[in-house]
Amino acid sequence: MVSTEERIMEATYRVLVDDSYSELSIRRIADEFDGSQSLIYYHYDDKEDLLAGFLTYLLDGFEQELETADTDDPLERLLALVDLVVPQRETPDLLSFHxxxxxxxxxxxxxxxxQDQFAAFDARLRSELETTIQRGLDDGIFVDVDAxxxxxxxxxxxxxxxCHYVPMCDWDGIERGQTIIEAEIESWRPD
Amino acid sequence: MVSTEERIMEATYRVLVDDSYSELSIRRIADEFDGSQSLIYYHYDDKEDLLAGFLTYLLDGFEQELETADTDDPLERLLALVDLVVPQRETPDLLSFHxxxxxxxxxxxxxxxxQDQFAAFDARLRSELETTIQRGLDDGIFVDVDAxxxxxxxxxxxxxxxCHYVPMCDWDGIERGQTIIEAEIESWRPD
Known part of the structure; x- marks a missing residue:
């Protein structure tokens, strides 16, 4: 059974996909999850409180994705991380969300x-990238790079x-960017 | 003698340094340039029109900076471009502005x-970077890189x-980022 908090978080996600941050309101989220505004105010003080909670919810989801990733191979894991962070054409909702x-x-x-939530998210991604690169170096899969x-x-x-291509809805740019990142990772492999 | 449009643009810059975009209003700009709101409305239809004009004004300024740059050496010119785009500690106003x-x-x-203005700015920066790198390749200052x-x-x-460090006011991150970019440029020089 899905909790009320989780239903509010899912509704927040859908509102952010459909609208912009500045249009986000408690009323709009209440409409989306088919509940009352007072039920939301029971859980969250205001829009800022709700969004801070939503960012924590995203961070938890990211943590779960990392834990359940089905590969331990450093190269595959890095490429999977890039896939996870960069929106893909087949999931256009993720572009609006980003x-x-x-x-x-x-x-x-x-x-x-x-700021605290984004700092935590950035630190988590950084540490995942760094430990994966270091593991690749230890295993001899990567060479000549400082983790x-x-x-x-x-x-x-x-x-x-x-920040550069997503606000522009520039799918070609997003794909070129992903290719550049993958080439960077490939360049660490021994010849 | 400075034109009214230019005074409005300078006031817009100062308001953006002091406040956020969402707090920007015609009234706030009128206060800042010590003029009347109706004088601003004589030149601009609304906030969106004024900001689109402001982005054009920035693009013109960037174009002038490029034209008056005092070096033609490709390496020095690239490093100067990086200095121009990345905010520096000695100019904290630029952080707020960015x-x-x-x-x-x-x-x-x-x-x-x-969107049109940012696309024009991005294209201008890209073309400047690419022609400078290509000139470096032609002159033998850079090697082994696709411009x-x-x-x-x-x-x-x-x-x-x-996008990553500026909103966080993370000066150390900004400086590390600049070092990473400079190392990338240096890596194209022949051994």
Whole structure:
């Protein structure tokens, strides 16, 4: 049985896919999950509180994806991570969702709670990239690369794709960006 | 003598440094440039029209910076471009300005006119990067790199720094990002 909180989180996701962050309101989410506004206010103080909760919910989901990933091979795992973070043409909803998420990220200077959540998400992705690259180095799958430096470079490239091409709905750019990131990873393999 | 349009543009810049995009209003700009709202409305239809004009004004400024750059050496010119795009600690206003600019960029899915301006800016930066890298290859200053691919990679890294670290006010991250970009450029030089 799905909890009320989870239904509110799912409704928030759908509203962010359909609308922008600035159109998001408690009323709009209540409409979407077919519940009352007072039920939402029972769980969350206001829109900021709800969105901070939503970012935690996303982070938990990301953590679960990482734990249940079906490969331990460092190369495959890195490529799967890239697939997970970059929106794919076959899932156009994810583009709209990432657009809304980009908007919320740009609100971090004005909302400490969003800032904390994005910082936690960024740190989690960075550590996953770095430990996977380090494992690849230990196993001899990768050579001639510094794990910490390479993880930061990958994260900047991923971030670049999300901020540069996603708001433009530029699918060709998104795909070129993904190819650039994959080529970077491939370049660490021994000749 | 500075024109009214230019005074409005300068006031818009200062408002974006001090406030967020969402707080920007014609009234706020009128206060800042010490003029009347009706004078602004004489030149611009509404906030969207004014901001589209502001983005054109920025693009013109960027074009002028490129034309008056005091070096033709491809390596120095690329490093100067990176300095121009990445905010520096000694100019903290630029951080606030880039934060606001990031917010406006994330509004592009909902405003075609912003989207056109950002697309023009991105294309201008890309072409400058690519022709400079190509000139470096022709002169033998750079080797073993595809100019178009390398220009896109640099642009994604620059975009990553602006979208990842700027909203977090993470100066250390901004500086590490700049070092990563500079190392990428240095890696194209012959041994």
């Amino acid at each position: 657009q809304a998420l980009g908007e919320i990220r740009m609100q971090t200077p004005y909302h400490d709670r969003y 910490s430096d390479a993880a930061e470079r990958l994260q900047l490239l991923l971030s670049g794709v999300l | 934060q606001a600019l990031g917010e406006i960029r994330m509004q592009t899915p909902y405003h075609d006119r912003y 178009s691919d390398a220009a896109e990679r640099l642009q994604l890294l620059l975009s990553g720094v602006l």
